[in-house]
Amino acid sequence: MDRAVAEFEISDERISELKRWHGTDESDLPPASTLQNLSRDTIAALDELQRSRARIAQLRAALGRAFWAQDAHALHVILLEALGPPPEPDELDLPTDEALSALASNPRRGY
Numbered sequence: 001m002d003r004a005v006a007e008f009e010i011s012d013e014r015i016s017e018l019k020r021w022h023g024t025d026e027s028d029l030p031p032a033s034t035l036q037n038l039s040r041d042t043i044a045a046l047d048e049l050q051r052s053r054a055r056i057a058q059l060r061a062a063l064g065r066a067f068w069a070q071d072a073h074a075l076h077v078i079l080l081e082a083l084g085p086p087p088e089p090d091e092l093d094l095p096t097d098e099a100l101s102a103l104a105s106n107p108r109r110g111y
Contacts, residue, residue, distance in 0.1 A: 008044040018045055058082065 010018075018041060062082030069075040 008040065010041055010045050010048065014041055015045055018042055 018038070021035070021038065022042070059082055062078055066075055066078045066082075069078055
């Protein structure tokens with residue numbers, strides 16, 4: 001397989017286009033310019049699906065082992081092996097201090 005296809009990432013919009021265009025009546029295809037790279041994108045999407053299925057299977061197996069873990073240390077080891085180290089704080093989508101204080105000061109929130 002072409003290495004460029006294997007490493008190509010497809011946007012959500014392109015996946016939506018692929019879903020619309022595959023299996024449609026061939027008399028109603030979009031303009032040729034939009035069909036450019038259709039095969040490459042389809043192969044890339046299928047590769048991504050295959051990788052995702054394998055990753056989901058790994059995570060499900062780890063969850064099964066975590067469920068039966070006998071102690072917190074064993075649980076932590078299983079989760080770290082399956083998920084990797086925790087993300088850095090700047091990689092998380094956490095609310096800012098201002099947003100947190102606004103939530104805390106809102107009496108309707110019930111906090």
